[in-house]
Amino acid sequence: xxxxxxxxxxxxxxxxxxxxxxxxxxxxxxxxxxxxxxxxxxxxxxxxxxxxxxxxxxxxxxxxxxxxxxxxxxxxxxxxxxxxxxxxxxxxxxxxxxxxxxxxxxxxxxxxxxxxxxxxxxxxxxxxxxxxxxxxxxxxxxxxxxxxxxxxxxxxxxxxxxxxxxxxxxxxxxxxxxxxxxxxxxxxxxxxxxxxxxxxxxxxxxxxxxxxxxxxxxxxxxxxxxxxxxxxxxxxxxxxxx
Amino acid sequence: xxxxxxxxxxxxxxxxxxxxxxxxxxxxxxxxxxxxxxxxxxxxxxxxxxxxxxxxxxxxxxxxxxxxxxxxxxxxxxxxxxxxxxxxxxxxxxxxxxxxxxxxxxxxxxxxxxxxxxxxxxxxxxxxxxxxxxxxxxxxxxxxxxxxxxxxxxxxxxxxxxxxxxxxxxxxxxxxxxxxxxxxxxxxxxxxxxxxxxxxxxxxxxxxxxxxxxxxxxxxxxxxxxxxxxxxxxxxxxxxxxxxxxxxxxxxxxxxxxxxxxxxxxxxxxxxxxxxxxxxxxxxxxxxxxxxxxxxxxxxxxxxxxxxxxxxxxxxxxxxxxxxxxxxxxxxxxxxxxxxxxxxxxxxxxxxxxxxxxxxxxxxxxxxxxxxxxxxxxxxxxxxxxxxxxxxxxxxxxxxxxxxxxxxxxxx
Numbered sequence: 005x006x007x008x009x010x011x012x013x014x015x016x017x018x019x020x021x022x023x024x025x026x027x028x029x030x031x032x033x034x035x036x037x038x039x040x041x042x043x044x045x046x047x048x049x050x051x052x053x054x055x056x057x058x059x060x061x062x063x064x065x066x067x068x069x070x071x072x073x074x075x076x077x078x079x080x081x082x083x084x085x086x087x088x089x090x091x092x093x094x095x096x097x098x099x100x101x102x103x104x105x106x107x108x109x110x111x112x113x114x115x116x117x118x119x120x121x122x123x124x125x126x127x128x129x130x131x132x133x134x135x136x137x138x139x140x141x142x143x144x145x146x147x148x149x150x151x152x153x154x155x156x157x158x159x160x161x162x163x164x165x166x167x168x169x170x171x172x173x174x175x176x177x178x179x180x181x182x183x184x185x186x187x188x189x190x191x192x193x194x195x196x197x198x199x200x201x202x203x204x205x206x207x208x209x210x211x212x213x214x215x216x217x218x219x220x221x222x223x224x225x226x227x228x229x230x231x232x233x234x235x236x237x238x239x240x241x242x243x244x245x246x
Numbered sequence: 247x248x249x250x251x252x253x254x255x256x257x258x259x260x261x262x263x264x265x266x267x268x269x270x271x272x273x274x275x276x277x278x279x280x281x282x283x284x285x286x287x288x289x290x291x292x293x294x295x296x297x298x299x300x301x302x303x304x305x306x307x308x309x310x311x312x313x314x315x316x317x318x319x320x321x322x323x324x325x326x327x328x329x330x331x332x333x334x335x336x337x338x339x340x341x342x343x344x345x346x347x348x349x350x351x352x353x354x355x356x357x358x359x360x361x362x363x364x365x366x367x368x369x370x371x372x373x374x375x376x377x378x379x380x381x382x383x384x385x386x387x388x389x390x391x392x393x394x395x396x397x398x399x400x401x402x403x404x405x406x407x408x409x410x411x412x413x414x415x416x417x418x419x420x421x422x423x424x425x426x427x428x429x430x431x432x433x434x435x436x437x438x439x440x441x442x443x444x445x446x447x448x449x450x451x452x453x454x455x456x457x458x459x460x461x462x463x464x465x466x467x468x469x470x471x472x473x474x475x476x477x478x479x480x481x482x483x484x485x486x487x488x489x490x491x492x493x494x495x496x497x498x499x500x501x502x503x504x505x506x507x508x509x510x511x512x513x514x515x516x517x518x519x520x521x522x523x524x525x526x527x528x529x530x531x532x533x534x535x536x537x538x539x540x541x542x543x544x545x546x547x548x549x550x551x552x553x554x555x556x557x558x559x560x561x562x563x564x565x566x567x568x569x570x571x572x573x574x575x576x577x578x579x580x581x582x583x584x585x586x587x588x589x590x591x592x593x594x595x596x597x598x599x600x601x602x603x604x605x606x607x608x609x610x611x612x613x614x615x616x617x618x619x620x621x622x623x624x625x626x627x628x629x630x631x632x633x634x635x636x637x638x639x640x641x642x643x644x645x646x647x648x649x650x651x652x653x654x655x656x657x658x
Contacts, residue, residue, distance in 0.1 A: 074571060074651045095575045102573020113568045113655070117262045129251055130573040174572070 010045065016083045021181050021213050022048040022071060027080035027090075028236075029066050040066040042236035043080065048182075048215065053208045055227035056217045063236040065186075068217050072105055072184050073097045085181050102130050106175025110187035112167045114159040114174075120146060121155040124174045131178060145173040149203060165196035172203065176212075183207065185216040189223055201226045252585035259586055260593065270554040271594025273547020274634055277540050278595045278627040282602025282619060284536040287609060288529065290617035295525040305385060307488045310356075310516045311335060311343065311478040311495055317516070317524070332512045334471075339502060340478045346498045349491045352481045354382040355461045357469040363414055363457055364430050370417045370455070375431060377461035377469045383409070383442075385481045388458075393425040393440035396460055404462030408436035413454035415441040431457070434464040447614065488517070544630060547594070548638040555587050555642035566646050567654025580647040587639025588632050595631020599624050 010016065016023040025045050031038040040063045048054055058064045069075040070082060073089060076097070082090040089100055101107075114123045124142035133141070146155055149169040159167050168188060175183055185204070189197035201223065208214050208228075216227060224230050225244065232240040260267045310316065314329035344353050357377040363370050376382070380401045383390065392415075396407050408429060415424045415438075424438045436459055445453035459465040461475065470476065480495065482488035492515050499513050559566070566579055574582075602619070609617040 069652050072571070074655075095577075098570065098573050098575040098578075101571060107571050109655070113564070115565060115568070117258070126569070127572045130569075130575070130578060178573075 010047070012081065016047070016086055018086060019050045020047050020083070021050050021052075021085060022046070022215070023081075023083040024067075024070070025081040025083075027067075027070060027082060028078050029063075029070060029075070030078045040236055041070070041077070044233070044236070044238055046231060046238060046241065048213065051208070051211050051213055053204075053214045053226075053228040054216070055224035055230045056215065056233065057219060057221075057224050057230055058233035058239070059219070061235075062233040064217050064233050066236075067233065068184065068186055071182075071215065072107060073100045098130075102127055103178060104181045106172075106178065106180035106183045108168070108171050108175050108183065108185035108188045110190040112159070112164075112171045112191070114167055114170055116159050119156045119158050120151060120162070120170045120173075123159070123170055124177050126174060127178045141177055142173070145177040146170070148176065149173045163196075164192050165199055168192065168196075168200055169203065172200075172207075176207070181213060183212055183214045185214065187218055188216060189218075189220070197223070249581065249585065252581045253589060255582060256586040256589040260589060266554065267590055267593070270551050271547070271590050271597070273543055273550045274591045274594035274631045275547075275598045275601070277543035277547050277634075278598025278631050279602045279605070280543060281537075281540045281627050281630070282599055282623050283605045283609070284532075284540065285623040286602070286606035286617040286619045287615065288532055288536065289620055290609070290615035291525075292529065293616050293618065294614070296522065305387075305479070305481060305518065307483070307485050308385065308479060308481040308518065309488060309492050309495075310514075311339075311480070311499065312476065312514050312516055315514050315516050316477070333503065334474045335476070335478060335513065337473050337475065339499065340475055342502060343478060343480075343495045343498050347480070347491050347494050349487045349494065350483060351487060351491050352381050352385050353379070354385045354479045355379040355475045355477075356382060356479055357461060357466070357474070357476045359469045361431050361468050363410075363418065365418050365427070368418050370414050372455070373411075373414055374456040375465060375468060376456065376458045377463070377465040377475075378458050379461055382458060382479070385479050388442045388445075390440045391443035392423070393438070395440055401460040401462065404460050404464075404466075406434065406436045406459065406463045406465075407439045408457055408459045408465075409440040409442060410438060411442055411454040411456040412444050413452055414457055429457075431459075431465065432468050434467075436463070436465075450614065492517075544634050547591070548634040551587050551590055551635060551638040552642060554590070555583060555639055556645070558586070559583065559642050559646040562646075563649060563654045563657040566649050567651045567657065570649070570651035571655060576647040579649075580643045583643035583646050584636060584639045587642070588635035591635025591638070592628065592632045595628045598631065599627050602627070 010023060010025050012025065023046075027041055027044045028039070029041040031040055044063070044067060056064050056067060066075070070077055073084070077090050080090065081088060084100065084104055089097065092100065115126070121139065121142050124145050125138045128138040128141060143152070143155060146152055149172050151166060151169050151173065154162060154166060159170070162170065188204070189200055192200060204214055204216070205226065214227075218224050227244070229241070229243050231238060313332050313334050340355055347353070355378055358374055360372045361375045363373045363375070380396055380398045383395045390409070391412070395409055396405070400407055410418070410424065410429075418424065418429060419427060424441060427438050428435050429438060430436070447453060466472065480488070480491050482491055496511065496515060500511065503512055505512065569579060603624070606617045606619045609615055
């Protein structure tokens, strides 16, 4: 990647959505310390479509958790939208997760007793929006993923692909800076998986920044840029032909 | 997340898990039900004792001058024997006290026993017969429904006339007007001059099974030895009048009995306070025992709710992780689970209030107790019930709030 060198004390360029600088994360496992990340420095610009790959144990889940503000680094810096989030506290991180990050999980993680609309409304509840506006925006997000006619269905009344679409609508409803997907097709058959990938492509074309963790080569091939991790370090980082 | 949202969410969860929630609020439900019912029953007994029992037996602002107390719970044999040795109240005592009182009061004599009242054809057994003076009807608040009471003139000269209770009148003269007819007590004839209006029941005993005749009439032979009365009843217009009259009566009696200053009274001036003091003792006991029982069920209810909530937190770890990843702060999660436990408890308390009020109405309708639900007990029931929910929810909720989102999301 042709990027400017970042030094401690610098501020990222305005169009850099994600910047990590020498990010490390150690897990204290009692007798030994597991060094999951050993100094990862990456920059992701607005409207990039990035796939993070790597074998299990390479640190991609750890990186994912740090980028998603679910975890804090042992050392190093993490800048999200020109805001240094690596030293924020719990509640501030919750606010960042709410406003800036849209998660898509492998197992969808929908509330089983709530209908699609209510599931999509959830982030807006924590954003403090009124019921009327929440419903309108959640409905809009569901229409965007093609589920305008399934709003009152519960997860068990939906197919796997539809469930993942509800989850994507939920991720998008707060207009986040990044869409963060962890093995989004891992629980889907290949046809449905391709549909979901098409949806990601569509969102990316509409301007959405997408970061996706996967271990499947053909899914990663959908992204414009692939970062490969090995043993807690960036092994390769390359652009692909569209 | 605003509180309102948290409560709506809690209600939705309860609705989804009716059975489990039903079990979890049963402790609070029982606690609040028993609180409301116990309170209303104590209320009822209280009303009954003050209004009906004490009022009927002794009367408001009234004292009885007697040889010994009439209302005597838990009396030892030695006390009883000492009382039996006391001199009795005589006509002379009664006249002396009556003449000495300077406070405006109503005074009546009373001597009672049980006897058979009969006509030629019919008889009524175990009638409370009373030898009295003319103001007895005023003091006892006995209104004449038919005919008249006896006069002061008749009382003084001991004319054998009689006033009957409703039940006695109806049994002796089922289809005739009793006024002017003759009845016999102990072989002596009396002319019926009045019938008292319906009085109802006390502890299931009829208050209409009585007959009253002038104390100086032959009735005296049935109720007391010559020249003796059971009680001189004195009723003041106010409590202050009654107290003054009591002091004067005590002085007169002590003088007549030649009691030295250090000697105790060998008579008694009994007021309804004595009766009520006995009830207050029972009530004190109930006031300690009742809340104790309520507390036990509420504590059990709280523990049940706490366990259910801990289970809910364990079951919904993944949901908590998800909510956190979507931007829920610790306080949001804390509030959600606190709202849930409080809602469970409050719903339980509400059902408890409804059932308690229902049972109290039932007691009121099916028993002589005027059980009344105190509005305060309803408020207290709901507040305590909700409070149990909050207290029981704190620990599970704080556990939920502290969960690490990554670990929580990984939970199967």
